[in-house]
Amino acid sequence: MDTAPNHTNHVNVTPGGSGAAQAAHGQANYALELKDLRKRFGKTEIIRGVNLAVRAGERVAIIGPNGAGKSTLFNLISGRFEPTSGEVLLNGHRINGKRPFEINRLGLSRSFQITNIFPKLSVFENLRCGVLWSLGYKYTFLKFLANLHDANARADALMKMIRLDTKRDVLAVNLTYAEQRALEIGITIAGGANVILLDEPTAGMNKSETERFIELIKEVTVGKTLLTVEHDMGVVFGLADRIAVVVYGEVLAFDTPDAVRANARVQEAYLGSSVADAQAEGH
Ligand SMILES: Nc1ncnc2c1ncn2[C@@H]1O[C@H](COP(=O)(O)OP(=O)(O)OP(=O)(O)O)[C@@H](O)[C@H]1O
Numbered sequence: 001m002d003t004a005p006n007h008t009n010h011v012n013v014t015p016g017g018s019g020a021a022q023a024a025h026g027q028a029n030y031a032l033e034l035k036d037l038r039k040r041f042g043k044t045e046i047i048r049g050v051n052l053a054v055r056a057g058e059r060v061a062i063i064g065p066n067g068a069g070k071s072t073l074f075n076l077i078s079g080r081f082e083p084t085s086g087e088v089l090l091n092g093h094r095i096n097g098k099r100p101f102e103i104n105r106l107g108l109s110r111s112f113q114i115t116n117i118f119p120k121l122s123v124f125e126n127l128r129c130g131v132l133w134s135l136g137y138k139y140t141f142l143k144f145l146a147n148l149h150d151a152n153a154r155a156d157a158l159m160k161m162i163r164l165d166t167k168r169d170v171l172a173v174n175l176t177y178a179e180q181r182a183l184e185i186g187i188t189i190a191g192g193a194n195v196i197l198l199d200e201p202t203a204g205m206n207k208s209e210t211e212r213f214i215e216l217i218k219e220v221t222v223g224k225t226l227l228t229v230e231h232d233m234g235v236v237f238g239l240a241d242r243i244a245v246v247v248y249g250e251v252l253a254f255d256t257p258d259a260v261r262a263n264a265r266v267q268e269a270y271l272g273s274s275v276a277d278a279q280a281e282g283h
Pocket of ligand 1: 041046064065066067068069070072073
């Protein structure tokens with residue numbers, strides 16, 4: 001559990017608009033907090049009392065063996081699953097029990113790998129959809145028209161950030177895999193959420209694509225809070241300020257990469273061979 005009483009990181013204004021105000025009042029020390037979070041499927045408790053406090057602006061990687069509960073944690077945070085007990089706080093507000101779209105509008109955005117992408121829409125159109133949807137104008141045509149100009153400008157800016165401006169009118173289906181993943185990140189950040197969840201963002205990429213992509217993720221999430229679920233230790237150590245090691249539904253360690261690497265319990269439970277592999281690959 002993090003014990004840092006305060007931090008100076010900037011909290012972005014979210015579509016919900018509450019982050020900056022809370023920071024100003026000193027109420028929200030953390031962008032995301034999990035408090036004694038538990039999830040049971042039938043008789044089996046899969047998440048077994050997780051406590052985690054993520055500072056605003058921090059990049060956190062969640063690692064752990066297969067079946068440890070990493071995806072379940074993401075599903076609890078993003079509202080896909082409701083916890084059996086415990087709390088999830090976003091910018092100091094309790095969000096468990098809320099639906100995924102409500103949580104999204106409160107400033108948390110999750111990538112679903114490439115499934116957020118509309119394959120038959122262009123890069124620009126995909127990004128504009130992301131901007132408009134997150135603002136809640138999906139079904140309000142007059143508002144849609146009024147805000148189209150702003151949405152176009154925001155989509156253009158996002159396109160440059162993710163380096164797809166030369167592919168503006170290319171249909172998403174015709175992009176390379178790495179470009180589709182970049183577009184996915186663009187859509188994920190389109191609404192200005194200040195907490196971003198990425199599920200194995202570099203999965204399926206080769207080494208040089210992965211290295212470029214880590215840099216891209218760092219750039220586009222500056223000032224935001226980032227949580228990733230990750231198996232690739234090169235990505236973990238290249239991206240994360242802190243690492244949460246989840247083993248059998250519990251957080252075994254939550255610390256800096258160096259401290260996690262040196263943690264004997266983590267070595268024993270999980271990390272030994274993975275770190276050795278990553279070091280052998282030159283990470
Ligand atoms: N909807 C569900 N119903 C029942 N059991 C589930 C459900 N979702 C996950 N589980 C179980 O919870 C456990 C943790 O699964 P989870 O997918 O969260 O692990 P993970 O750490 O993300 O694994 P991996 O690294 O393999 O993706 C597994 O035993 C899984 O079978």
